Amino acid sequence: MLRFLLRLSAFFLFSSVVYVVVLTFLPRPMPYRVLRNLNVPLGGNGHNYTRLQEADRPGDPEILILGSSSAYRGFDPRVFAARGYRSFNLGSSSQTPIQSEVLLHRYLKTHTPRTVLMEVAPLGLDLSILEGTLDLVTNAPVDVPTFELVVDAGNIRAWNAGIHALGKQLLWGPVRTTEMADNGLDRYIPGGYVERRMSHYSPVRGKDEPIVMAPEQLEALERIKATLDGRGIQLILVEAPVTKVHSSTYIGHDRYVACMRAIAPFINMNGVLPLDDSLHFYDPFHLNQTGVEMFDRALLDTLDRTGQLPPPSLRNEN
C-alpha cells in the first residue's frame, strides 16, 4: 500500500506539472467560450488592462478613486478636472476592499495622492471575490499579493487564470497587448474612467437582498485606512447612487452605514440627487453619462462644503 501511495503522490506531482505546462502554453486570450473555466478576456468588461497600464505611468493626481464598476463608470475625471482636480480612477470590475488594498499598495509605490475616494457598494462587501480577482490577475502583473487573492478566491477559475498568467509572465514577461479604447459600447477615457454609450433603463424590482459584510472585507477596509493615515492621505468612503428600485431591496442598510462611518468619513449619495431610475441609469447599478455628471458635481459640492478636499491643484496652476 505504501508503494501505491508513493506512486500516487508522484503521479499527482507529475499531473501538476502537466497542468502548469498546458496552462502556460495555452494562447492568451483563449478563444471565447472554448474552455469555460479559462475565459477571462484581456481588459475584462471595463478596460482594466488599459487602466492598469496608465496607472503605472508617472503622474501626480491628488485624488485616487477605488471601487467596483460603479467607481470606474461613475467617477469621471473630466468632471473632477473641470473643478480643478487631477484624479485617477483605479476602479475595476467587482472590486472589493480586499482587492482595493492590493491595488492601493501597488499604486502608492509610485504615486502620492492626497485623498482617496473609495466607492463601497453595500452588496460588494461579502466574500465574492472571484470576479474581481479574475479581472486583476488577467490584466495586471502577477505578484505575491495578487496570487494571494487567487488562493483566497478558492475557486478553480481563479487558479486557472492565476497559473495561466503567472506561467506566461515567467516565460515571456508581463502581458502586453493593445486594447481598443472604444469598443462601440464603452469608451475608455484617460484617467481610468469608462463612458457607456448613452442609454436608459426600464426599472424592474429584484428580490430583497440582505447586506452581508464579511469580517475579512471590513478588516481590509481598516487596513486601508491605517495605511493611508500612516501616509497622511485622507480616506473618504462613498456609496454611489443606484436606482431607487434597487436600493429599496437592501436589508440592513442602517447597519452598513453605521459600520462604514465607524471606519472613515462616509458619504451616501443615494436620495441626495433628483436622479430618475429611467433617465439617469442604464442598469440598476450604473449611471448613464447624464447621471454621472450630476453625481460627480454633487459629490464635489458636498466635499467642498464639508472641507474634505484639498485645494484644487489645476485651479491653482490656472
Added chain:
Amino acid sequence: MLFLSSEFIVFFAVVFVLYWAMERVSATAQNLVLLAGGLFFYGWADLRFLALLTLSAATNYGLGLAIEDTKSEPRRRVWFWFGMVFNFGLLAYFKYFGFFYDSFVDLLNQFGGHSEHLSLKIALPLGISFFTFQVAGYLIDVFNGGIEVCRKPVHFFTYVFHFPKLLSGPVERAQAFLPRLTLVRAFDRALVTDGARQILWGIFAKAVIADNLAPLVDRVHADIPGSGGSTLLLAAPLYLIQLFADFSGYSNMAIGTSKMLGIPLAINFRGPLFVANISEFWRKWHISLTSWMMDYVFTPISFLLRDKGRVGMVIAIFITFLAVGIWHGANWTFMAFGLVQGVYFLPLVLSGKVNVTSRKDRWWQQVPAMLGMFVLMSLTFVLMRATDLSAAWMYMQGIPNASLFETPDIDIWTIFIPLFVFVGMEWYTRGMDHALQTWATERHWFFRWTSYGLLITLILLSMSTQEAGFIYFQF
C-alpha cells in the same frame, strides 16, 4: 456526502488506510472497517433513515436464516413471501404511496368525487430502490437454493451497507459479493490502480459532461413552448448523453472506489450509446438492474407463460419493462417509458431475434443502425426527463415545425471539446469495462501519466463549478 466532495475524499482516505492496514489482521477486521464506513456514510447522507435501513437489513438477515433453516416447505414459503411483502411494501410506501393515492383521488374526482390530494409528502430514503432490489434478490436466491444463506451478520450487513454502491448501485448480487468477504483481501496494486483510473473517468463524465449539459437541457425543458423545433431536437440527444454521463460517471466512481478496496462490483454500462438494436441497448445500459429484472422478473414470467409461445414472450417483456419503468419512480412518464421499450422489442420478438447481436463484422456497417438507435433512444428518453406526459407530448409536438430549420438556441461551444473527447473515448473503448482500461497496458508510463494529466487538466479547465447531485439519487 457526494463522491465529488472534500468530505468524501477525507472519509475515503481514512477508510482506505484503515482497511488496508487490517490486511495483516483478519478478513473480519477488514469487514468491520467497511461496515463502520458504510454506516457512517449513510448516516451522513440521511441520518433519519439509518435506523430504518438497519432494521430492514436485520429483518432480511433473519428471514434468510428462517427460509434456510425451516424444514417445512409451506413455512418456508410463508417466510419468503413475508420477506417479499416486507421489502416491496417498504419500497411501495416510501416511493409510490403518494403517487397512487393522488392518482386514485384524481380518478374518483373524475367520477364526481370530492376527495383531496395527499398534502403530506413522504420523504424517500436515499438508495431505497437499490437497497430493496439487492436484499430481495438475496432472499429469492436463498429460497431457490441459488446461494448459501449468509450466517455471519457482519458479512450480511457489510454487503448491504457497502458504501460505494449504497446510494445508487450498481445493484450488486449477493452471490458475487458475499464470498469475497470470507477471505482476507490482499492489496492488489493493479486492481487498486485500475479503480483509481475508473474514478478519474467517472469524475470527467460527471463533473465535466453531465454537469455542464444539465443547465442547457434544463433550460429547454423549463420552456418547452418557447423552444424551437431544432432546439428541442438537439436537447433530446444532449439529455441522453447527460443521463449517460451522470449515471455512468457515478457508476464508474462507485465501482472504482470499491475496486480500490479490493472488491470489484458489477459493470453497469458498456457503450450503450453505440448499439444497433434495442435488445443490445438494454444489455449495455444499467446492466445490473436489467440483469436483475431479467433473472427475477422476465425469466420466471416467461417460464410461467412458456406454453403461450411468442405471446407469452411479449407479455413477459412488457411486464419486465413496465417494472423497469416503475422502478425509476412514481410517475406516468416512467410507466410510459417502460411500455414504449416493450413496443420497441416487438419486431425482435416476432422475428425471433431478441438475443441476436448484430453480426456485421465492420463497425462502419453498423453505423446507420447505431445512429438510428441513438436518435430513437434520444427521443424516447424525453419521457424520463419530462415532468409529466403532457410535457413530453408537447415536446414531441414542438419538433416538427418550421423552426426545425433554425439555428438551435443551445450554446454547446463551452462543452464542445470535452464532449468530443468523451464521446470519442466512449466509442473507442465501447467493449471495455471503462474508457481508461486500455490505457493500463502496453504503454510506456510517461505516455499513460501524461494522458491522465491531460485529462485532469481538461477536467479543471471545463468542470462545472456548480455543485450538482446525481440524477439517479432520485430513483
